[in-house]
Amino acid sequence: MHSTPHTAFYNDLLSIIPKKRIYKDPLQVLAYGTDASFYRLIPKMVVDAENEEEVLQLLRFADKHRVPVTFRAAGTSLSGQGISDSVLVRIGDSWRNYRIAENATRFVVQPGLIGGHANRALLPFGRKIGPDPASIDSAKIGGIVANNASGMCCGVAENSYKTLHSMRLALYDGTLLDTACEESKQAFEEKHSEVVKGLLGIRERVMEDKELADLIAKKFKIKNTTGYSLNAIVDFDDPFEILQHLMVGSEGTLGFISEVTYRTVIEPKYKATALAMFPSLKDACLATMELKKQPVSAVELMDERSLRSVSDKPGMPDSIKGIAPGTTSLLIETASNDPFEIEQKVEAIIASIDHINKIEPVEFCHDPVQCARFWAVRKGLFPAVGAVRDVGTTVIIEDVAFPAESFAEGVARLDELLKKYKYDLAIMFGHALEGNLHFVFTQDFGIDSEIERYQAFMDEVCIMVATEYKGSLKAEHGTGRNMAPFVELEWGKKAHDLMREIKKLLDPYNLLNPGVIINDDPRAHLTALKPLPAAHDIVDKCIECGFCEPVCPSANVTFTPRQRITSLRELYRLKDSSIDQKELKKMWAEYNYLGIETCATDGLCHTRCPVDINTGSMIKELRAQHASSFANSIADWVGRNFSTVAKGVQIALKGANLAHRLFGTRVMDSGANVLRVVSLKKIPLWNKEMPTSAGPIKPVPINEGNPDKIVYFPSCISRTMGPSKDDSESTDISQKTIQLLLKAGYEVLFPSNMQNLCCGQAFASKGYTAQGETKSKELSDALLTISENGKYPVLCDTSPCLHRMLDYMDKRLTLYDPIRFCLECLPERLDFVKVPRKIAIHPTCTVREMNLVEPLVELANMCAEKVVLPDDVYCCGFAGDRGFSFPELNKAALADLPKQVQDCEEAYSTSRTCEVGLSLHSGLKYRNIMYLVDDATVVKKG
Template sequence: MLEGKYQDFYNQISIVIDKNKIFTDKLHTLAYGTDASFYRLIPKIVIKTDTSKEVEEILNLANKLELSVTFRAAGTSLSGQAISDSILIVTSRNFRGFKVSPNKEYISLQPALTGQEANNILAAYSKKIGPDPASINSAMIGGIAANNASGMCCGISQNSYKTLKSMKLIFVDGTKLDTADEKSKDEFRITHGEFLEELKKISNETKKDEELRAKIEKKFKIKNTCGYSLNALIDFEDEFEILQHLIIGSEGTLAFIEEITYETVEDLKDKASALIYFKNVEEACKAVTKLKLARDAKKIVVDAVELMDRAGLKSIENDPAMPEFIKDFDKEVTALLIETRAISDKALDKQIKQLEKLLKEFEVVRDIYFTKDVAEYTMYWKIRKGLFPAVGAVRKTGTTVIIEDVAYPIEVLAQATLELQELFKKHNYTEALIFGHALEGNFHFVFTQDFSIEEEVKRYDSFMNDVVNQVAVKYQGSLKAEHGTGRNMAAFIEVEWGKTAYIMMKRIKSLFDPKNLLNPGVIINDDKEAHLKNLKALPATNELVDKCIECGFCEPTCPSNDLTLTPRQRIVVNREISRLQEAGEYEEAKEYLKLYQYDGLETCAACSLCSTACPVKIDTGSLTKYLRAEQISPRADKIATAIANNYKATLQGMRIGLKGVNLVHKILGTSSLEAIASTFRDWSRGTLPKWTPYLPKGININTRFEQQVLEKKVVYFPSCINRSMGRNSKSTVDEELFDLTVKLLKKAGFQIIFPEEMDKLCCGMPFSSKGYKDQGKIKSDELEEALKKASKQGDYPILCDMSPCTKTMIGNFGSRLKIYEPIEFALEHLTKELEFTKIDEPITIHTTCSSRKMGLHEKFIELANMCSTKVIVPQNVKCCGFAGDRGFTYPELNDSALRFLKEETKEAKYAFSTSKTCEIGLSEHSNLDYNSIFYLIDKVTKRKNH
């Protein structure tokens, strides 16, 4: 219940902002109050904003009522800077406008685009943005700029500070400023003249203070995000340049970033990487120092050097992608992952030779080998990016994974690193590991911590104080190199920077935010124990997800990420429910369970695409299926069993129903039926399924046709969907998929075999996805036996015409059957028998979740490029959200997941996928007729002359 000024705020803000975007309930405030850090605050109000106007309204009102606000983008930040116990402003995933300059030298970005999305936009021009954090697939531009997040290659030369062109800002009082617009700056001079004078005064004082100036220059020669960007005070004369560069790394404590314009950087395509194993960490660090000095002297070209100590290698040595020999290394071996990029392949070869020569003097335990193979070096970097979450996968349940982020001057790197390892031993953090951007002297060290025990908290405090003294005092390094100060290091800024610099930072904060309303407690915090307060627990909830560290890498892939909850948020809520139940607080747990039903269960597509983005493969879709199974009543279970046992009759009933609906459609027409169906759905409060003109008609297939006895045989199992659902009223193709597939297989010279009693067969997915595990297994086992018999125990390949069914079969069957879905079957079998001729017309493809999880996305693109000269692959569509039948029962999930599809496919003439149900939603949201890729293959091929 809101009280006092918060109730006043809610009453007033809900007049100008849609109430559906304002949350005060327990579930949403908890879910959005969680970021990737080990701190937690629960906001009283959460507001999802789509526009700068909404942010302006919020800030105006909050300033008037003197209520604090915190800005949050993706919530991948690790130091506690994206949480609040007051008002949390979340930049929704629709706050994503962008503009590329005509010369491609600049890109303007709104805050909700991820770094990877920005790079996808620029890829066509061989450009990218400078910052490259490991979380770039998830981290949003607003957070990347506000934290001055860097990464593996950008160092300090291409980070947000160095590549900033201009900004659009909203200040605490609602004032807006565009630093690229002279009119906007003139207006700001009139309204904020005293502000600019004081800012200039602070800058001049800093420049005149030789000791302070020297300290700033020294500290920003290495990575540093501890405190404010004081280098802005000495790097620039223009007050607007000083102002906007202070915003970089300010973590939402000075202003809101409405838009940032970056200078783009070259994205060199010729790359090579090497994973080099040194005898120990000292030898590796000495190699890093030599590489750094040689690069600075322009003697070699090296773009990134990432260190992984033996503990880090051990955490990922069981990854199937890692070579077996790593397991045999002794406890001292340390790896460097080195990348070099060039303007041409010839130049790259030269650079590789120079690097090999430079590294010859160092003792390595394996031969140095640089690879130019994209798949190979991509795998190296994927492993490196997954090191932090990988620790979470092996930690004890209930403990927290902590990642610290320091930087040392390069000349003391080896000595400082050895001492850091000694601190691990001193404080008994025996599992701690070190990795990071060694070329910049920037190391992350990771360890696990139990915050539920007071003695453990004291141990953590003692350890952190030793780290602070070692890094900041003894070696004059940075306590935060790229992860931001947050709450984590706010108590230690004065220790690192000294009193004079810290006073300057406080003056900056007071100037921008005199009432201390913007993200209070972050960066400037006089509480010397701030790092020990509001610690987040990670209680056990379900072994399917207990290893989650709430990093948020999963969120961009989730079809419900802008509608209800994300995978991370579902896990957060389930953890809280389990905690409450364990504590005996059953009534409150029931409140969460009631709220979770729609947001957590009903609108989860259970597509499991989140597992493909998760570094430790956590599958929140499996959690959803588990929870759905728990809710099944005995009556519902009996009905599901009856359906499974009478599947042939069930499908016939579905055919009759679809034929009836299509007959009504023909009589009434699209607009009339749409209106009637919508009215009935509203009356039923959503219990009646949605009707769409793309609803297929009911069909029967004919498997009795003449064919020759041929040497090449294939078992064709048409999915129950494709045995029952045909073309829709807007279809642009002439044949049903079954008939088309038969024709295509015959063209390729295959004799087709069908499993016996096919009318009753099903892969089991319609049951298991809803939690009916037993019924799903019955159907799966039944199908497996039928396919074994038809394929002569696996002698013949088996084709299924829907990817989701194929994925289910592969996952469930324990036999040696070789089962194909359309993409892989086409590439492995059809390409051998058919000659492809590309059409000169644009097509678009949609890779289903199942295909993505089977590793077929790139293969689908390859196949599509064999068929057309122009292939459009929508970048902002992952799972379509149709989820079997959920597109009919919860169409808002499909709507949300495909909200960008129409714009991204507007140039396409034809559209293809590999799942009938997905194609229904895709067609509706694009106004294209999506069909199986087999239609296109048939169109562009003819039989080869063998």
């Protein structure tokens, strides 16, 4: 049988990349191949490349077999440049290395590091990278450079193009070039003299053509990512400078960027932000022209519909509720390293627009928290429109720039076109200082007449922006497939031919991201449109932006929230198609593992989602739907006989602990792995941090005359699971908590029938919703009784349980988790004395959802001399008891933990099962924070 190029490429690829990192399964390539744009191509295979050498060899194989390749970082791109119907190569977490050099004026970074993480590393030095796209907390350096992404503050002076120092790049044939290394440049010139000579020849011709050279220079005085960065040709005479600057904004069509060295920029210490409100778009644009002369770092325009779309967001001022038609705002920021200078700047800015009509006086805010809220709302405008669209429609964001002198007129014209084509829900916002305007609207691509409306609208917009105002059709989102048919319209034939020549010179066989930037199909922007069928009420508003992915514990083992939603939509679409039902059943079985079983349902995705989607909630509902009647009857029985089941678990833990003592860790590990294999992964995996059985809760003396009573509800986990066999601390968490409460002078009360009580989380997380609600009601009633209808506060030692209790318990109850209780109730009773230790802390996912990370850090610092909060370790992935059944989830979630806590002596969290997984993968014993608080407190004198 004749081998296809892709088959031959795949066979060669197996010699350098393990099979487990090459995906060909239909459901996986669909999920992994989706980006934030409204286009869809399904790859023939997806490859996870972990280092530069793998990429170089992969490119050589692609060249050998003439197989097209597309590289993908975070997949937050909006114009269709991150998708492929051939080979998609993902750049993941192994590409996150960076180095701070030359007193932090240089930042050397690989393409897999998230932009926000780069800035976090540079913050102690008062520096940052120049580009600041709205997606900076999700987008990776590779995409930021390849798209020349800019943002709110960087303008055209501090984007990747302007702050690039050097890079390592690879051509289509796997040739590597390091532009900071003379030997590398010499070797490159010897191997690819045609490239060096070709670039110099192009520059010579362009510089001789004054009209073309002037056009290029003028086009980049405003934001412009339409086509290639032709300014490289007029800005530099060195061929290697030309080449590396052409790579910026090339969207992966000219080569692969494996490392970038940025020239960093100053991050001012002090910032002030104002949300100025104007009665009309015209007034806001007039103010923008005045502000351009002032010491402002950013001016963001939001039109009336933008403001209405975010009026209910936390922290927004009352002034945007019930605004009059035409109201437009400017989000203005100024910054300085001098607190006195920033006040002078604020005064100058306010004075400069004093004569312009405003709805209310302009007031600047200096509070970083409130300022961050303003910016978070601005960054969430695009997805906010997606949240209110009709199911099945697509949200589209276009991104144009007008010359500064034409900005007000261009905005007005654009508003007229939106009304003309009846895009009544469209919003407009953008970087007003740069003449950069985004407009967002919803579109149905399932109806031919709607596609025709979109085509007519875009044709008219492109002619207006590109020919009438000589603006940019893509200011910062990249050309992609979306604007490829219009590149010649904006640039003219001569410049467009130049781009084609550059593409041919650097990618002669059109193997790198074909169809992007250079595309001969005049309808490319109307083909391969992504369907968004209804899948589930909770997630139907998702626009697949990918902002959720950095905090997902399963991101590197199965699916992310975006991928869960994408693949679920496809399964429901296929349900109504002619697909073979056996094949569909097979895909559903696969989704059960990739999408349902390995979801931690921690809800952290909604903390990053601009439209507040909790994919975990959807997964719980899917688990409930998939639960059989037999499974539900078992759950009913467990709920009714909870204390008996808990005793059974304790007996099992005792037996496992005895076996561990008799046979040792090595034998237990081997046996557990064998059982895991022969049971087809049905038997939970034992690990060396398996808890021992918790002892019974001992009676506490009753002091009838003590008014300081507290109700203590040890979670069922705490009542069942004790310390692990090798833990030097042998006291159960419940006994430790009682010990601390007595030391603080409390009389400790317990709800009656406590052994049968549960908050319901153990049931709800598995999809047994009704049983979970029953247990929640039982606990709520018991707590009301023992607390005398809320007279006494209630403490629960486990954060996930407390989080559920806050939602399901009677509102008369005052509920405390360990963190808030220790901070709010203990300082007046106990003195805190720091222990001389370096400790690590882990905020559980529910601690994060309850906004208790900073309080946890505060508490830990009250107790220990040195405290480490690991970066980018979010949910531990243990997910209740799921870490025993799906240990790969826990392992993947904590891959970055060991190196960050290696110098710590002890570690603390607020959930026993999480502590099992954390201990297993960190080399430290994680315990409840109550242990640390007990060690660090003494009774106040007197």
